[in-house]
Amino acid sequence: MSSSLIIGQYIPSDSVIHRLDPRSKIAVIFFYVVIVFFANSVMSYGVLALFALSSAVLSKVPFSYIMKGLKPVWFLVIFTFLLHLFVTREGEVAFSLFGWAVYEEGLIQGAAISLRFFLLILVTSLLTLTTTPIEITDAIEELLGPLKKVKFPVHELALMMSISLRFIPTLMQETEKISKAQASRGVDFRTGAFKDRVKAVVPLLVPLFVSAFKRAEELAMAMEARGYQGGEGRTKLRELKLERRDWLLFAVFILLAAVLFLTRS
Amino acid sequence: MDITFDHVSYTYQPNTPFEHRALDDLSFTIQSGSFVAVIGHTGSGKSTLIQHLNGLLQPTEGQVQVGPYTMKAGEKNKQLMKLRENVGVVFQYPEHQLFEETVEKDIGFGPQNFGVGQDEIKRRTKEAVQAVKLPEELLERSPFDLSGGQMRRVAISGVLAMDPEVLVLDEPTAGLDPNGRKEIMDMFYHLHQEKGLTTVLVTHSMEDALAYADHIIIMNQGKVYREGTPLEIFKQQQALEDVQLDVPEVVSFLKMARDYGLDLEYEGQTIAELAKEIALKVKGGGDHE
Numbered sequence: 001m002s003s004s005l006i007i008g009q010y011i012p013s014d015s016v017i018h019r020l021d022p023r024s025k026i027a028v029i030f031f032y033v034v035i036v037f038f039a040n041s042v043m044s045y046g047v048l049a050l051f052a053l054s055s056a057v058l059s060k061v062p063f064s065y066i067m068k069g070l071k072p073v074w075f076l077v078i079f080t081f082l083l084h085l086f087v088t089r090e091g092e093v094a095f096s097l098f099g100w101a102v103y104e105e106g107l108i109q110g111a112a113i114s115l116r117f118f119l120l121i122l123v124t125s126l127l128t129l130t131t132t133p134i135e136i137t138d139a140i141e142e143l144l145g146p147l148k149k150v151k152f153p154v155h156e157l158a159l160m161m162s163i164s165l166r167f168i169p170t171l172m173q174e175t176e177k178i179s180k181a182q183a184s185r186g187v188d189f190r191t192g193a194f195k196d197r198v199k200a201v202v203p204l205l206v207p208l209f210v211s212a213f214k215r216a217e218e219l220a221m222a223m224e225a226r227g228y229q230g231g232e233g234r235t236k237l238r239e240l241k242l243e244r245r246d247w248l249l250f251a252v253f254i255l256l257a258a259v260l261f262l263t264r265s
Numbered sequence: 266m267d268i269t270f271d272h273v274s275y276t277y278q279p280n281t282p283f284e285h286r287a288l289d290d291l292s293f294t295i296q297s298g299s300f301v302a303v304i305g306h307t308g309s310g311k312s313t314l315i316q317h318l319n320g321l322l323q324p325t326e327g328q329v330q331v332g333p334y335t336m337k338a339g340e341k342n343k344q345l346m347k348l349r350e351n352v353g354v355v356f357q358y359p360e361h362q363l364f365e366e367t368v369e370k371d372i373g374f375g376p377q378n379f380g381v382g383q384d385e386i387k388r389r390t391k392e393a394v395q396a397v398k399l400p401e402e403l404l405e406r407s408p409f410d411l412s413g414g415q416m417r418r419v420a421i422s423g424v425l426a427m428d429p430e431v432l433v434l435d436e437p438t439a440g441l442d443p444n445g446r447k448e449i450m451d452m453f454y455h456l457h458q459e460k461g462l463t464t465v466l467v468t469h470s471m472e473d474a475l476a477y478a479d480h481i482i483i484m485n486q487g488k489v490y491r492e493g494t495p496l497e498i499f500k501q502q503q504a505l506e507d508v509q510l511d512v513p514e515v516v517s518f519l520k521m522a523r524d525y526g527l528d529l530e531y532e533g534q535t536i537a538e539l540a541k542e543i544a545l546k547v548k549g550g551g552d553h554e
């Protein structure tokens with residue numbers, strides 16, 4: 001398979017961030033998302049941003065590429081900012097724009113919320129940029145491990161996830177291939193009335209479903225033929241293990257949380 | 266339709282870490298009415314090249330000219346539909362594109378999109394299934410009930426029914442058995458001659474290139490590595506081996522014959538002609554006994 005397709009946008013590299021245990025990354029991001037909502041001073045936002053930006057630098061992923069990946073959400077960030085700018089009517093009037101008064105509080109809140117939003121998206125996309133889908137599923141399986149005690153099908157869930165992730169690039173390739181084939185037969189996916197465009201999707205979706213079902217069947221058969229029978233007693237090829245760098249990450253993160261709570265106003 | 270590539274380059278996913286220059290400064294001309302084979306290793310850019318022929322891809326540098334249609338880097342072509350009606354493309358494993366309820370509807374899908382009338386579609390469908398030797402009873406069946414080989418024929422008919430002037434074939438016989446292969450290739454060759462098509466065939470088979478093409482383009486790492494008539498190309502056995510390509514059986518046989526001291530040059534002989542030549546030489550040598 002061509003490695004040039006964006007595979008869950010993972011970018012191979014050997015940076016520190018790449019080598020962290022995926023469980024640590026997921027756990028830290030989870031708590032980061034939580035504490036972002038406690039920030040309320042310039043200083044607290046400052047340390048959060050510092051943490052996110054230094055992780056981005058350490059990951060060695062080209063910054064321009066990260067920004068490009070964030071393109072679709074820029075719109076949301078800006079929209080949130082403008083919404084706050086125009087709707088909040090508290091504090092002093094800062095200035096007026098086209099006859100509409102913009103309040104100081106609106107500016108501050110707008111900036112704070114969009115920054116929050118930006119940071120959240122930045123750290124979560126750092127996860128997918130530096131962690132292979134397989135690592136992520138392994139980590140989730142481990143992290144959810146305790147739920148097995150209450151008969152929650154953790155292994156099956158993780159398997160479903162990893163299979164879906166594995167087939168996303170394949171499906172994308174297939175979609176591209178079939179849409180090109182149909183475009184060659186005169187289907188126009190880009191222009192025309194809404195109704196025509198909806199109709200243009202049928203020649204794309206039918207072959208995609210057919211091949212997806214065929215693949216699923218083949219995969220199931222191959223798995224059974226090799227004796228797969230679920231999670232019970234199954235061992236792993238790659239055991240996850242916490243290293244020094246993971247403990248370092250936790251320490252830095254706890255420090256970050258402490259600073260954040262101390263500098264809250 | 267004459268086809269001209271003028272310093273064409275194509276880069277996949279530019280400005281990302283996955284950036285890949287799949288075509289690198291290609292220039293060549295394909296004469297109207299010729300049968301051209303494009304040969305090259307996997308990943309050498311053959312499929313990328315042919316997607317420029319009907320505007321599925323637009324050059325990132327340079328210009329592609331197909332008959333009256335021009336695709337230039339950075340410029341939108343407004344006549345893509347016309348171009349696609351004139352250039353039929355049979356992709357690798359074309360049976361994956363089938364989707365209609367019946368074979369007949371699927372074959373008629375292309376012409377219908379290009380606004381061909383119902384009667385004309387019927388006529389073309391009939392002609393197309395005859396060309397690919399598909400029994401007419403199958404027209405009412407679902408394409409998904411057919412065998413793999415039959416599905417391939419249906420998909421090919423769907424392209425033929427567009428009645429294109431240029432026929433582009435991307436490894437059209439991949440995965441078929443030897444008999445099916447020969448049948449399909451013979452069919453394409455027959456159509457090529459009968460309708461005066463311009464045919465571009467991407468293939469791994471040197472035998473097919475030798476048997477059908479009158480011009481060969483060898484691709485290597487996104488560049489044109491060699492270009493010429495089959496005779497010119499297959500004389501350069503070493504150059505081909507340098508890029509891990511074989512030569513047709515006849516040519517490699519001649520090389521072996523030379524190792525045994527039979528001095529024969531490759532001049533486009535068929536196996537039968539060669540056999541005669543060798544027989545003559547061998548007998549000639551045996552005369553002075």
Ligand SMILES: Nc1ncnc2c1ncn2[C@@H]1O[C@H](COP(=O)(O)OP(=O)(O)O)[C@@H](O)[C@H]1O
Pocket residue numbers: 002003004005277278285287305306307308309310311312313314
């Ligand atoms: N959609 C795509 N995105 C990124 N790279 C691609 C894509 N399609 C092909 N490539 C790359 O471009 C190069 C040429 O591919 P292709 O034209 O399919 O070669 P060929 O048909 O000769 O095997 C390969 O290295 C391939 O990995």
Ligand SMILES: [Mg+2]
Pocket residue numbers: 311312
């Ligand atoms: Mg190819």
